Amino acid sequence: MGLAAADGTGALEPRTAPERRRRTERGVISGGRALDLGCGPGRNALYLAEQGFEVDAVDLSPAAVDWARERAREAGTDGVRFHCGDAFALAGTELAGPYDLVHDSGCFHHLPPHRRISYLALLDDVLAPGGLFSLTCFAAGADGMGSELSDADFYREANGLGGGLAYTPESLREIFSGLTEVELRRMRDEPEESACFGESFLWTALFRRD
Numbered sequence: 596m597g598l599a600a601a602d603g604t605g606a607l608e609p610r611t612a613p614e615r616r617r618r619t620e621r622g623v624i625s626g627g628r629a630l631d632l633g634c635g636p637g638r639n640a641l642y643l644a645e646q647g648f649e650v651d652a653v654d655l656s657p658a659a660v661d662w663a664r665e666r667a668r669e670a671g672t673d674g675v676r677f678h679c680g681d682a683f684a685l686a687g688t689e690l691a692g693p694y695d696l697v698h699d700s701g702c703f704h705h706l707p708p709h710r711r712i713s714y715l716a717l718l719d720d721v722l723a724p725g726g727l728f729s730l731t732c733f734a735a736g737a738d739g740m741g742s743e744l745s746d747a748d749f750y751r752e753a754n755g756l757g758g759g760l761a762y763t764p765e766s767l768r769e770i771f772s773g774l775t776e777v778e779l780r781r782m783r784d785e786p787e788e789s790a791c792f793g794e795s796f797l798w799t800a801l802f803r804r805d
């Protein structure tokens with residue numbers, strides 16, 4: 596299984612998550628090279644390009660990548676290279692680091708537990724020293740979303756990923772313990788008329804590679 600776009604969590608929503616706007620506006624995230632994992636129709640990739648990043652954006656869905664390329668053409672954006680394929684297979688070739696920012700908005704929670712090893716290896720391969728890893732994923736607990744099965748029960752019940760896996764803050768800190776936590780909290784809800792996308796059933800996290 597590769598890295599694909601999220602289903603129904605905003606990855607196909609043409610709005611940028613407010614956390615990315617706030618972080619870029621505060622200078623927490625500044626320009627450089629960025630990798631957008633599971634880019635969908637390119638909303639985050641295009642926004643990052645507008646902020647001065649040179650972006651590689653990857654998704655498994657040909658339809659999503661075609662849509663993203665069309666949106667980039669319409670916007671006159673030439674700072675994004677869109678790739679259709681599996682990020683695990685493309686890492687080190689078409690997706691050649693180091694990247695100053697790796698962004699994942701809804702892919703990680705669609706990976707089965709055993710693929711976390713490959714995911715961490717990908718981060719280790721492509722994230723530059725001092726680089727940032729930005730993550731949006733399903734939140735476990737009250738008002739969260741996604742399956743809260745333990746890893747053992749996930750394989751014991753063998754019902755597949757369903758809508759995706761939910762994570763506690765403790766589990767995210769353990770999985771990404773090799774990185775330094777900058778921020779980890781629930782995403783803020785944004786009204787439908789907002790230019791930004793935000794749902795409180797999601798975690799928004801930022802980690803740094805020291």
